Amino acid sequence: MKKLAGILLGIITFVLGCHPVSFDHDPGYEEECAYMQELLARKEYDSIYIVADRLLKAVTPDTLSVWAYNAYSSKGVALDITGKYDQAGYNLYCALRAAEAIDDPVLQGKAHNNIGILYFNQRDADQAIGHYHKFYEIAAVRGDSISMVRALNNMGNACATIKKDLDGALSYFETGLAIADRIGYWEGRQTIRITMADICIGKGNLEKALQLLDEVKAIDGWDYYADYALATIYNKQKQYDKAISLYQSILARKVNNREFYLAVLNDASEISERNGDLKSALRYRVRYQADRDSMHTLESARIIQNLKIAYETEKKEMQIVSVEEEKRLILWLTLSCIALLALFLVLLVFRQRFINQKKELAEKRVEQLEQEKELVAAKSLLDGENQERGRLSRELHDGLGGLLTMAKLDLDKFRQEKETEKERLEHVISLMDRSITEMRRLAHNLMPESLARFGLYPVLEEFCAGSSSVDFYFYGKERRLDRDIEINIYRIACELINNALKHAEASQINVQLIQADDSLSLTVQDDGRGMGGSTEGQGLSTVRSRIELLGATLNIVSGKERGTEITVELNC
Amino acid sequence: MIKVVIVDDHPIVADGIRQLISEEAGMDVVGTAMCGKDCKELLQNTTPDIILLDINLPDMNGMDLCAYVHNRYPFIRIIALTGFKEYFYMQKMLQNGASGYLLKNALPEEILEGIRSVYKGERYFSEEAGSVISARKEKGKLFLTIRETELLSLIVEGYTNKEIAEKLFLGVETVNSYRKNLLLKLGVKNTAAMVKLAITEKLI
Numbered sequence: 051m052k053k054l055a056g057i058l059l060g061i062i063t064f065v066l067g068c069h070p071v072s073f074d075h076d077p078g079y080e081e082e083c084a085y086m087q088e089l090l091a092r093k094e095y096d097s098i099y100i101v102a103d104r105l106l107k108a109v110t111p112d113t114l115s116v117w118a119y120n121a122y123s124s125k126g127v128a129l130d131i132t133g134k135y136d137q138a139g140y141n142l143y144c145a146l147r148a149a150e151a152i153d154d155p156v157l158q159g160k161a162h163n164n165i166g167i168l169y170f171n172q173r174d175a176d177q178a179i180g181h182y183h184k185f186y187e188i189a190a191v192r193g194d195s196i197s198m199v200r201a202l203n204n205m206g207n208a209c210a211t212i213k214k215d216l217d218g219a220l221s222y223f224e225t226g227l228a229i230a231d232r233i234g235y236w237e238g239r240q241t242i243r244i245t246m247a248d249i250c251i252g253k254g255n256l257e258k259a260l261q262l263l264d265e266v267k268a269i270d271g272w273d274y275y276a277d278y279a280l281a282t283i284y285n286k287q288k289q290y291d292k293a294i295s296l297y298q299s300i301l302a303r304k305v306n307n308r309e310f311y312l313a314v315l316n317d318a319s320e321i322s323e324r325n326g327d328l329k330s331a332l333r334y335r336v337r338y339q340a341d342r343d344s345m346h347t348l349e350s351a352r353i354i355q356n357l358k359i360a361y362e363t364e365k366k367e368m369q370i371v372s373v374e375e376e377k378r379l380i381l382w383l384t385l386s387c388i389a390l391l392a393l394f395l396v397l398l399v400f401r402q403r404f405i406n407q408k409k410e411l412a413e414k415r416v417e418q419l420e421q422e423k424e425l426v427a428a429k430s431l432l433d434g435e436n437q438e439r440g441r442l443s444r445e446l447h448d449g450l451g452g453l454l455t456m457a458k459l460d461l462d463k464f465r466q467e468k469e470t471e472k473e474r475l476e477h478v479i480s481l482m483d484r485s486i487t488e489m490r491r492l493a494h495n496l497m498p499e500s501l502a503r504f505g506l507y508p509v510l511e512e513f514c515a516g517s518s519s520v521d522f523y524f525y526g527k528e529r530r531l532d533r534d535i536e537i538n539i540y541r542i543a544c545e546l547i548n549n550a551l552k553h554a555e556a557s558q559i560n561v562q563l564i565q566a567d568d569s570l571s572l573t574v575q576d577d578g579r580g581m582g583g584s585t586e587g588q589g590l591s592t593v594r595s596r597i598e599l600l601g602a603t604l605n606i607v608s609g610k611e612r613g614t615e616i617t618v619e620l621n622c
Numbered sequence: 623m624i625k626v627v628i629v630d631d632h633p634i635v636a637d638g639i640r641q642l643i644s645e646e647a648g649m650d651v652v653g654t655a656m657c658g659k660d661c662k663e664l665l666q667n668t669t670p671d672i673i674l675l676d677i678n679l680p681d682m683n684g685m686d687l688c689a690y691v692h693n694r695y696p697f698i699r700i701i702a703l704t705g706f707k708e709y710f711y712m713q714k715m716l717q718n719g720a721s722g723y724l725l726k727n728a729l730p731e732e733i734l735e736g737i738r739s740v741y742k743g744e745r746y747f748s749e750e751a752g753s754v755i756s757a758r759k760e761k762g763k764l765f766l767t768i769r770e771t772e773l774l775s776l777i778v779e780g781y782t783n784k785e786i787a788e789k790l791f792l793g794v795e796t797v798n799s800y801r802k803n804l805l806l807k808l809g810v811k812n813t814a815a816m817v818k819l820a821i822t823e824k825l826i
Binding site for chain 2: 528575607619
């Protein structure tokens, strides 16, 4: 019973002691303070530390301000609740210093109250009462009767629970009650009466207790704490049925305070046993034990054992239950075996599919490799061709070219000497000139040097300039490309232009090169007789193989009256 | 006294031009180089007014050398002296900072006149070079291929890419790239501008 009184008082103190702070200073950090209060209510203590530290950092170096008070106070209270008393003490004292520095009596009082609670939690009654007293004094100076009532309540609580001085406690409570009645402070009038009722029960003064409870009813302050006090009185009067029905009604409602809840369960169990209702006693006891996460003490185990022995008929019930459970277990096992089997089958199916997939992939890979092989073959063919042409070109130029030049020089000298045969010699010389020019042109056409040096644009322009019926147009931004691409495009252009010159009987050929940032477009158009379906001939097939090698696309527009237009597009 | 440097890998050509210049009053050759590297070294010690630059050098591209010299020594004026008579080379050399372009078949008077004009700050092209450029300007009229003309008229009439592809029996991607090429060619940013140009310039 005394234990419960203590719990009850503790609750009241807590509820009355921690009050959200309101102030009329500049609205700097009001939100943070309100947020910290909310976090306290939600019991999210770790978050409080973070917000408080942030707030403190924000107001540094001015740590003696109302914001600092709030931060220290919230932090200290959270630390107190979570049992970290040393750190709590530091923060709560910092809060007190801040309150004193800004000379705010309201905050000073609250700070003292919080420190009192801390000492109360550490079971140091004298220090607790000392600080509660300070709280009382400050409130008295201001004429703050409500705070005075609270302070007296807390002092009485400390006296009763820690020092076990019931009379001393009652004197505090009576003083507080007088003030509360005078100012009509309903909350104080209600809770103090219930507390005093508990103390009177503890002293054995049941009439006074009942009288107090009647007064509580009179001011319409009945709650489950009052129920509990009344139940305790019934117990003392051995009116167990009445007590139990009260316990039941308490447990039927949602009780917020766990300690109180446990206490009710405990008493319910004891009283049921005393009343001879072993079944209920066991039930309450089991619920009680289930709610506590502390280890079983030997005492509790013994109590349970005794109750069980006294309850033999229940055993039979339990046997039936266990047999049913066995049956369920077998069913479960069978089902899981079937499930495993099904899973196994599914896995088999998947494995088979996987194998098939791999086979398919392997076949595709073989196909791909064969394709690549073909491409490689085609490429090496064209590469070889390029190299060969290059070689030919160089040899022509170096070997043959040199010889022809020397021959020409010789003949020149000879002409100077032999005046008579001048005419014939001149004829020979001009033949040589033309051979040299022709050979140069051939060599150049085989592998133009300017292509590697300067790129597609100038080389194509030069190629077209050599023929009066061929016009060259360039659009876009000139850009160098890979050597292979340039060579192949150049060859394609040469083929197409030569085809048009030789076969199409055209009067005008237009060559267009467009270079964009990521693509290239070559168009050769003539106004000749157009291509029939069958007359594609040799020329286009090499063009097509080059196009395939490059990964380009070919587009042909042709008709009898329209001439021919061939476009090559390439992404590069 | 106009100070000239000659950069050419044919000694006969370089020699011939050097003689031509030294015999002329008012200008003198202060150095010659036969490749890009030599030219760069030469310019570290000498500062000419004019450089006669060949495009075809053994170790580097004459056009790149032109850009290099123009960036590093912006006060030196560069005249191209080359056998290339294609528009591409002229355009590139001018882009890279040259002030004049002489073909190697130019007359000696043209070379001297070119040096004097460029020294005064004008541009100079030898006669054949000049005719290439003006011929090009004439030909600046737009050329459209058959396909492009077809495409343009369909676009102007408002067909979508897909519809155009179906009409011309082409793939949608092909139509897309033709369209892209058209935008580039006509120098417009989007289809609306292209349509406007097509109508005002009566291209279709």
